[in-house]
Amino acid sequence: MKRQYPKLESENDIYKQVLYKTKIDIYETEIKKKEPLAEAMGAFSSFVLREEPSKCQTILDNDTGGTVGELQGGNIHYRIYRVSIPEDVVDKIVCSDAALVLLREFHSSRQGKRYGNVLTIKKLKQRMLGMFARRANERGYRT
Numbered sequence: 001m002k003r004q005y006p007k008l009e010s011e012n013d014i015y016k017q018v019l020y021k022t023k024i025d026i027y028e029t030e031i032k033k034k035e036p037l038a039e040a041m042g043a044f045s046s047f048v049l050r051e052e053p054s055k056c057q058t059i060l061d062n063d064t065g066g067t068v069g070e071l072q073g074g075n076i077h078y079r080i081y082r083v084s085i086p087e088d089v090v091d092k093i094v095c096s097d098a099a100l101v102l103l104r105e106f107h108s109s110r111q112g113k114r115y116g117n118v119l120t121i122k123k124l125k126q127r128m129l130g131m132f133a134r135r136a137n138e139r140g141y142r143t
Contacts, residue, residue: 037127040119047106056102063098085125 048056060068060081067084074080086097100121106112107119 036118037123040115041124041127043111043115044103044106044119047109047112048102051109051111052105055105059098059101059105063096065097068098085121085128 060083067086069082071080071082083099083102084097085099103119103121103124107116112119
């Protein structure tokens with residue numbers, strides 16, 4: 001007898017299933033107003049991981065401000081990092097925090113130019129904190 005598997009709607013559903021099984025939470029945009037930011041974050045991820053990986057790797061490796069840390073779980077081909085977002089940025093142009101340097105590089109790229117006002121440090125921090133609060137709320141933690 002042939003085994004029946006549930007039909008997945010898209011390739012993204014496969015990724016979601018795998019991430020769910022490994023206890024990685026996915027938070028999609030809940031309201032239409034936030035879709036441009038989600039789209040910009042996707043473009044930024046693509047820039048870092050696919051379009052300019054070696055340039056971004058160099059930025060992470062050259063961080064001297066202590067905002068980058070390598071996490072466990074990588075392999076000989078890929079490393080996993082945490083990049084802290086600076087608390088207050090007085091001068092975005094000369095700041096050398098890795099998060100800002102990566103964002104500047106993205107904004108200067110062909111695709112990133114269209115997201116200059118959409119993906120900012122302030123909006124990124126708000127989105128990340130919102131996702132953390134949502135996760136905590138879903139799991140019954142106090143925030």
